[in-house]
Amino acid sequence: MRPAELNRLSVEEAADRYVELVRAKVVTGGLSRATAEVYARDVQTFVRLTRVCRLSGVLDDLSGDDVDAVLLAFARKPDERRRTPSEGGELQSAASQARFRRSVSALFKHAALAGWVQLNPMASATVVARERGGLRAERRALTREQAQGLVGAAVSPAGDEVRGRRDQRTEVRDALIVLLLTMVGPRVSELVRANVEDFYTNDGERYWRIFGKGGKTRDVPLPRLVARVLAAYLEVRQQAREGDDKALLLSWRGRRLARGDVQAVIDRVQARVDPERRRSVTPHGLRHTTATHLLAGGTDMDAVRRVLGHGDLSTLGRYRDELPGELEAAMRAHPLVHDTGV
DSSP states (O other), X not given: OOOSSOOOOBHHHHHHXXXXXXXXXXXXXXXXXXXXXXXXXXXXXXXHHHHHTTOOSBGXXXXXXXXXXXXXXXXXXXXXXXXXXXXXXXXXXXXXXXXXXXXXXXXXXXXXXXXXXXXXXXGGXXXXXXXXXXXXXXXXXXXXXXXXXXXXXXXXXXXXXXXXXXXXXXXXXXXXXXXXXXXXXXXXXXHHHOBGGGEEXXXXXXXXXXXXXXXXXXXXXXXXXXHHHHHHHHHHHHHOSSSOSSBSSBOTTSOBOOHHHHHHHHHHHHTTSOGGGOOOOOHHHHHHHHHHHHHHTTOOHHHHHXXXXXXXXXXXXXXXXXXXXXXXXXXXXXXXXXXXXX
């Protein structure tokens, strides 16, 4: 039952109150001291990450998407207890990620009962803990508005984002990554393996020869916007003095981009999207976005299959996600209604 009055606490104040409650359970025997300190540490980390993600300072204002952003930020946060000489710390283990999600869930469960939030945002969070691989965002396609917001932010970077050393500016490369993932839908492994020579022109049409699973290749024509951004990126890339001669996507140090870097690029572009159109998404979620919107737009299923590089149509069904309002739109456009003139 929801409390009569809502107490709009700040994230920090709510966390402090919850930690006091958790530690009090040690005295009553409800929790061990070690367990209570783990909860306290996770909640304090949650507070810090809300600041890192530039989220609202009021607990009740946090949405499921905001919780997703914090969970994914934690998953990519180096574990200070397990340092390596080269990386400065390994990433959080799958067990640590699952534990952190449970701690955040417990915080919001108490917050809902105490009247600190109207609704528990965990109910709409899409990042789930998996038995292997830790926290991952649910592989859902972006809606049309969300995809357009992401693409718009990619091709129109904010002024503040393009300042700094000229040799470290990567906004054109980031735009190309987002557009290829959203509009062409390659696997992330196919994207980072791509070489400059894989892109060619035939009868005025720009193509990408994608080297997929099992040694199979497919030639996919690029939408005009993607082709324009590709041309702009290749011009910038050619000006670089050093770097991998073959690789399409390079870091500012001139090295081939790694798979793990792609998510960071998406997150960086997402930070510029209007909050009302922003939702956390993985590279594979953008592959779902490509399939979903091509099919929703009436593209032949076999053509979509060939774009994605699937062997048969049955596999394609897993990439077709439900879009809000699509059933209503389909029934409003029912051919029998128009044929009868009713």
